[in-house]
Amino acid sequence: MPELPEVEVVRRGLQTHVVGRSVAGVEVLEPRSLRRHLPGPTDFVDRLGARTIVAARRRGKYLWLALDDDVSGDAVLCHLGMSGQMLISDADAPDPRHLRVRVLLDDGRELRFCDQRIFGGLAISEDGAVLPPEITHIARDPLDVAFDPAGFATALRRRQTGVKRALLDQTLISGVGTIYADEALWRARLHYARNTRHLRLREIDSLVGHVTDVMGEALEQGGTSFDALYVNVNGQSGYFDRSLSAYGQEGRPCPRCGTPIRRDAFMNRSSFTCPRCQPRPRNGRW
DNA sequence: ATGAATACCTGAGAGC
DNA sequence: TGCTCTCAGGTATTCA
Numbered sequence: 001m002p003e004l005p006e007v008e009v010v011r012r013g014l015q016t017h018v019v020g021r022s023v024a025g026v027e028v029l030e031p032r033s034l035r036r037h038l039p040g041p042t043d044f045v046d047r048l049g050a051r052t053i054v055a056a057r058r059r060g061k062y063l064w065l066a067l068d069d070d071v072s073g074d075a076v077l078c079h080l081g082m083s084g085q086m087l088i089s090d091a092d093a094p095d096p097r098h099l100r101v102r103v104l105l106d107d108g109r110e111l112r113f114c115d116q117r118i119f120g121g122l123a124i125s126e127d128g129a130v131l132p133p134e135i136t137h138i139a140r141d142p143l144d145v146a147f148d149p150a151g152f153a154t155a156l157r158r159r160q161t162g163v164k165r166a167l168l169d170q171t172l173i174s175g176v177g178t179i180y181a182d183e184a185l186w187r188a189r190l191h192y193a194r195n196t197r198h199l200r201l202r203e204i205d206s207l208v209g210h211v212t213d214v215m216g217e218a219l220e221q222g223g224t225s226f227d228a229l230y231v232n233v234n235g236q237s238g239y240f241d242r243s244l245s246a247y248g249q250e251g252r253p254c255p256r257c258g259t260p261i262r263r264d265a266f267m268n269r270s271s272f273t274c275p276r277c278q279p280r281p282r283n284g285r286w
Numbered sequence: 287a288t289g290a291a292t293a294c295c296t297g298a299g300a301g302c
Numbered sequence: 303t304g305c306t307c308t309c310a311g312g313t314a315t316t317c318a
Contacts, residue, residue: 002312032295036314061312082311083296098296117295119312161288170313178311268291269311 002080004061004141004175005218010086011063014056017088018065018111022052025104033100033115036077036134037123047124048076048103059131060141060174066129073129081119087112141175142212143219153204156196163199164192164271167211176211179247180218182272184211186246186254191278192264192271246272 002010026048028034028041037044048067051074055066064075078086087096089110095102101113101122113122125132140147152173159166166172167181176184185192187210190203199207245255250263254274264271 035294079313081295081313115295116297117311119295159288165289168312267289269309 002061002082002084003177003180003215003218004143005180005215005222007058007061007063007080007175008143008219009222010080011056011058013088014063014065014086014111017109018053018105019056020053022106023048023050023103024106025049025102027102027104028100029102030100030115030118032118033113033121034123036121039124044122044124047074055129057130059135059144060138060170061177062132062135062138064125064128064132069129073127075125075128075132077123077125077128077132077134078113079120081115081117081121083116084120085112085114087114138170139172139174142173142208142215143175149205149208152208153201156204157199159196161196162192163190163194163196163207165267166196167207168267173211175215178269178271179244180211180214182247183214183245186272186274186278187214189277191273191280192266194281246274248272 026045028045031041034041034044052068053065053076054068057064057066057075062077062079064077067074067076078084080086083098089112091104091108091110093110096112096114098114098116099112100115100118103111103113105111113120115121123134125134127133139152155172156163156166159172164181164185167176167184168178182192184207188203188207190199190207194203246261249261249272251260253259254261254277257274257276259274259276261272262275264273
């Protein structure tokens with residue numbers, strides 16, 4: 001599941017291998033991967049043809065390729081969803097199983113968007129080179145130099161909701177998914193149901209620090225594992241085999257205290273906590 | 287304002 | 303073996 005570190009690994013790969021290249025052709029194999037491009041696949045192909053890719057940028061889990069601005073500062077906006085990959089391949093390499101969109105480049109290679117579950121997708125973002133208007137509601141992420149921890153703390157305490165719910169709300173802080181939310185909450189010894197309104201400032205500081213740390217560590221690990229022609233990580237390689245303390249560890253001992261990690265139903269999914277290190281709040285206030 | 291439910295998807299794995 | 307069911311999860315949208 002690509003969260004911020006995985007998307008950043010992809011962005012860096014695109015920066016190295018795709019920026020500076022021009023588009024020599026586009027083939028859409030699965031129109032559903034373009035469903036967020038409302039004018040449709042034909043328009044997508046037309047608008048992308050012959051453009052030059054000038055930058056690879058990211059905010060949270062979104063990334064975009066800025067296009068040359070002779071005409072306008074458009075961009076190809078991309079979300080990997082649950083299973084998306086961006087692969088760089090020689091044109092004669094066999095098509096991978098879940099290839100959805102092929103972009104031929106002027107160096108004879110191809111940028112291939114692959115996505116098993118089709119939760120992700122591509123779209124042309126008009127005037128989106130600097131920041132696509134489609135994602136202005138997405139907050140800055142903790143790896144953004146302009147991320148404002150004090151502003152986040154203020155916004156968090158204005159909410160009245162569970163702290164994990166808030167961490168997953170991309171309008172408050174972006175890039176955090178369920179894996180890193182559980183890991184950061186475990187490190188900060190906070191239960192996911194703690195009320196944001198009543199968090200202490202030092203608890204928020206600690207949480208933000210751990211969110212930043214855990215994603216930074218994952219990025220370092222992910223960054224070591226991709227080779228020149230494989231721009232992605234996508235869970236299987238790189239970070240995913242690193243040791244997780246809480247996420248997915250139901251029944252295994254907490255690395256800190258040995259108490260078995262517990263799994264609760266949460267937002268139609270799961271939440272993993274150490275019942276001893278992360279005690280459940282007794283009431284709505286605490 | 288908040289959150290709950292739902293739609294969007296495939297395929298691995300479980301259970302029968 | 304083959305069927306059906308559950309689960310996994312991010313985001314947008316709609317409804318309460």
